[in-house]
Amino acid sequence: MTRRGSRREVDLDGFVLVDKPVGMTSHDVVARCRRLLGQPKAGHAGTLDPDATGVLVVGLGRATRLLRFATGLAKSYVGEVVLGSATSTLDAGGVVVATYEMSGVTEDDVRAAAAGLTGRILQIPPMVSAVRIGGRRLHEIAREGGEIERSPRPVEVARFDVAPAGEPGVFAVAVDCSSGTYVRSLADDLGAALGGGAHLRRLRRTAVGSLSVSDAVPLDGLSRADVRHASGLVAHLAAVTVGDDLAVQITHGKVLDRRELGATGEGPWAISSDDGALLAVYEPWADERAKPTVVLVSPATGGTAAGSDTLD
Numbered sequence: 001m002t003r004r005g006s007r008r009e010v011d012l013d014g015f016v017l018v019d020k021p022v023g024m025t026s027h028d029v030v031a032r033c034r035r036l037l038g039q040p041k042a043g044h045a046g047t048l049d050p051d052a053t054g055v056l057v058v059g060l061g062r063a064t065r066l067l068r069f070a071t072g073l074a075k076s077y078v079g080e081v082v083l084g085s086a087t088s089t090l091d092a093g094g095v096v097v098a099t100y101e102m103s104g105v106t107e108d109d110v111r112a113a114a115a116g117l118t119g120r121i122l123q124i125p126p127m128v129s130a131v132r133i134g135g136r137r138l139h140e141i142a143r144e145g146g147e148i149e150r151s152p153r154p155v156e157v158a159r160f161d162v163a164p165a166g167e168p169g170v171f172a173v174a175v176d177c178s179s180g181t182y183v184r185s186l187a188d189d190l191g192a193a194l195g196g197g198a199h200l201r202r203l204r205r206t207a208v209g210s211l212s213v214s215d216a217v218p219l220d221g222l223s224r225a226d227v228r229h230a231s232g233l234v235a236h237l238a239a240v241t242v243g244d245d246l247a248v249q250i251t252h253g254k255v256l257d258r259r260e261l262g263a264t265g266e267g268p269w270a271i272s273s274d275d276g277a278l279l280a281v282y283e284p285w286a287d288e289r290a291k292p293t294v295v296l297v298s299p300a301t302g303g304t305a306a307g308s309d310t311l312d
Contacts, residue, residue, distance in 0.1 A: 054205030086197030100196030
């Protein structure tokens with residue numbers, strides 16, 4: 001039996017897919033994962049609002065250093081847009097700040113407006129977001145009753161499907177979008193495009209890249225058996241396999257010639273050993289060389305986040 005706080009327990013490296021419940025912050029979920037899995041080092045890739053549910057990627061141990069590569073992945077969501085009322089938070093958790101007569105809006109009108117918000121667009125981050133401006137997060141300023149000017153940011157909406165939700169003025173939406181896209185802002189913009197206002201409710205994230213909510217585990221049922229190999233966080237990167245000689249250099253974080261490394265294309269590259277263990281992630285550097293961004297191997301022990309027997 002593993003004792004709490006033992007090396008085997010604390011050295012748990014990898015990641016879990018959690019189906020976040022409603023009413024918890026992403027930070028709350030990470031804290032619960034730390035307690036349930038006995039790993040004090042944990043973090044998440046991509047914040048979900050307290051009212052939202054769905055897949056949250058939680059990194060553990062050394063694998064937390066790979067979360068930067070998962071954060072930038074495209075996301076998929078489903079939810080509902082309620083026409084006729086705008087709220088302070090752009091979703092159902094806020095206070096209604098304006099109402100509009102929109103009973104004449106048709107399904108075709110909504111589809112056309114959604115099409116106009118598809119593709120590469122500029123989006124203003126909501127005041128209740130975690131974006132930092134002037135060293136402070138917007139939601140901190142909003143809680144104090146403040147509001148500041150925000151510059152539009154480019155995002156890409158690959159899909160914005162709408163369909164009647166069986167309730168007057170309510171439309172089910174399915175969105176595929178780039179990282180950094182705010183679905184609540186899409187709902188607000190949709191209402192404005194229709195000549196009124198709208199807000200979002202029942203948001204659920206269904207995918208982060210190829211990581212699907214169908215494979216996620218409810219938080220209350222999470223166990224160490226649900227921990228996945230760290231390599232799953234960089235499966236979308238170009239893969240390079242190296243022999244023992246190069247593997248030793250990589251464990252020491254050496255800058256390498258790209259041809260010697262066998263790294264082609266633009267990078268970054270996920271570097272693995274012959275036995276399939278993830279060693280590091282390398283990125284392009286000057287003079288056709290590549291440098292390590294993350295090294296997951298301890299030269300002293302040879303242990304890797306991908307090769308730990310606790311992740312089998």
